[in-house]
Amino acid sequence: MKKPTIIIIVFIILLSYQTFGQTWGYNYRLTWNAGDSECPSIAVDSSDGIHVVWQDQTICNYEIFYKQSTDGGTNWSALNHLTWTLGSSNNPSIAADSSGGIHVVWEDSSWAGKKQICYKKSPDGGTTWSTLERLTWSITDSKCPSIAADSSDRIHLVWEDKVSEIFYKNSTDSGTTWSASTRLAWNTGDSECPSIAVDSGDVIHVAWQDNTPGNWAIFYKSSTDSGTTWSALTRLTWSRFDSKYPSIAGDLSGGIHLVWQGSHEIYYKQSTDGGSSWSVLTRLTWNTAASEYPDIVAGSVNTIHVVWQDWTWEFNTVPYPEICYKGSSDGGGTWSGLNRLTWTSGLSQNPSIAADSSGAIHLVWEDKNPGNFEIFYKIYK
Numbered sequence: 001m002k003k004p005t006i007i008i009i010v011f012i013i014l015l016s017y018q019t020f021g022q023t024w025g026y027n028y029r030l031t032w033n034a035g036d037s038e039c040p041s042i043a044v045d046s047s048d049g050i051h052v053v054w055q056d057q058t059i060c061n062y063e064i065f066y067k068q069s070t071d072g073g074t075n076w077s078a079l080n081h082l083t084w085t086l087g088s089s090n091n092p093s094i095a096a097d098s099s100g101g102i103h104v105v106w107e108d109s110s111w112a113g114k115k116q117i118c119y120k121k122s123p124d125g126g127t128t129w130s131t132l133e134r135l136t137w138s139i140t141d142s143k144c145p146s147i148a149a150d151s152s153d154r155i156h157l158v159w160e161d162k163v164s165e166i167f168y169k170n171s172t173d174s175g176t177t178w179s180a181s182t183r184l185a186w187n188t189g190d191s192e193c194p195s196i197a198v199d200s201g202d203v204i205h206v207a208w209q210d211n212t213p214g215n216w217a218i219f220y221k222s223s224t225d226s227g228t229t230w231s232a233l234t235r236l237t238w239s240r241f242d243s244k245y246p247s248i249a250g251d252l253s254g255g256i257h258l259v260w261q262g263s264h265e266i267y268y269k270q271s272t273d274g275g276s277s278w279s280v281l282t283r284l285t286w287n288t289a290a291s292e293y294p295d296i297v298a299g300s301v302n303t304i305h306v307v308w309q310d311w312t313w314e315f316n317t318v319p320y321p322e323i324c325y326k327g328s329s330d331g332g333g334t335w336s337g338l339n340r341l342t343w344t345s346g347l348s349q350n351p352s353i354a355a356d357s358s359g360a361i362h363l364v365w366e367d368k369n370p371g372n373f374e375i376f377y378k379i380y381k
Contacts, residue, residue, distance in 0.1 A: 022359075024325075024341060028377040030067055030076060030364070033058040036373040037065070040364040041352050045096035048072065048356040049125055052364050053082070053092040053104050054375050061088045064106050068126040073362060073379045082120055082129060085110040089118070097149040100125045101174050105135070105145040105157060115141040117159050121175040135169065135178055136161070146195050150202040154226055158184070158194040158206050166191045166208050170227045184221055184230060187212040191219070199250030202226065203274055207236070207246040207258055216242035218260050222275040236269060236278060237262065251298035257332055259306050264290035266308050270332045284326050284335060287312045289319060295352055300359040302331040305380075307341070307351040307363060315345045323348045323365050325380075341378060344369035348376075 031037040035058035043051045050069040055062045066080040083089040087110030095103045102122040107115040117136040122129045136142040140162035148156050155171040157178075166185040171178045185191040189212030197205045204223040209216045218237040223230045237243040241263035249257045256271040258278075266284040271277060285291040289311035296306050309321040325339040342348040346369030354362050360381035366373045 025379045030375040041094045042354045043094045043096045044354045044356045093147045095147045095149045097153040150198045195248045197248045207248045249296045259294040259296045299355040304328040309349040
């Protein structure tokens with residue numbers, strides 16, 4: 001009786017790794033460092049090269065590290081140490097332009113302990129890198145940067161400033177020079193955790209969390225002229241519970257897709273008209289424990305992919321977050337069942353996801369199963 005039961009369990013596990021004819025690959029460990037490797041961010045370039053950055057505490061303070069793969073995640077470059085600053089370098093965000101340029105931003109506390117947004121660029125797909133450029137000069141902390149590139153290789157950046165508002169700046173020459181900062185939010189509450197995306201028509205979309213209503217809600221703005229002017233502020237959530245940690249993505253048809261964490265569940269909305277109107281919300285998770293920190297990407301042919309960390313499972317009666325996934329093959333209309341992607345005895349958290357031109361999905365996250373946090377990678381193809 002035991003063998004059929006085991007076979008059925010194994011079959012269910014394997015089935016959960018398959019959706020829409022694609023299959024998730026094995027976990028691939030990217031780092032073997034003495035310190036914690038955390039907060040990864042991933043991007044795919046126009047040649048389907050994969051680029052990953054993260055913060056690492058191996059030296060002393062946190063620094064930004066980088067790796068790339070030019071063969072779809074089979075082999076990876078040697079570790080590249082991108083920062084050597086006096087302060088702590090944290091929370092990197094990465095974007096790839098259409099000409100092989102790789103753009104990285106992060107927050108850095110090297111200036112009197114105040115966090116500022118810094119930038120580096122690789123013009124040749126990650127082989128060589130520019131010197132560090134400081135992009136903000138605030139008297140308070142500038143944090144949580146998010147970066148994106150459009151089809152003309154203009155670079156768009158948003159961040160949170162501890163005057164508690166969202167700011168934006170861009171570069172029209174692929175990161176050589178940068179515009180002045182533009183303030184996007186003028187609310188009485190705190191505006192935090194912005195996420196930026198550029199759609200197929202080069203419209204810029206920004207979402208963030210704001211507690212002006214009394215609890216955290218998701219707000220949104222867009223720009224149709226490369227950041228020169230911006231739409232009116234739109235409030236997207238009206239829950240009596242907190243709505244936090246938005247992630248926004250554009251698809252190949254101009255659709256906009258948004259996920260966030262609301263009362264420890266994952267929710268979704270979409271816009272099919274460039275952000276002018278939005279669908280009713282869709283609840284993606286119904287789990288017994290917290291579902292947190294979602295990330296979203298649009299793949300090919302109306303496929304939408306969402307990952308997050310989930311505390312539903314335990315190891316030896318101790319709760320541990322695992323990475324979970326849901327997908328949609330009809331542009332967000334219907335969704336697959338929940339797929340649990342990690343099965344470790346350590347904490348699996350902070351996922352970041354990207355899509356390539358073939359429809360393959362590339363996932364990175366931090367995992368404490370080795371003893372300290374390391375960066376892991378998995379492909380869905």
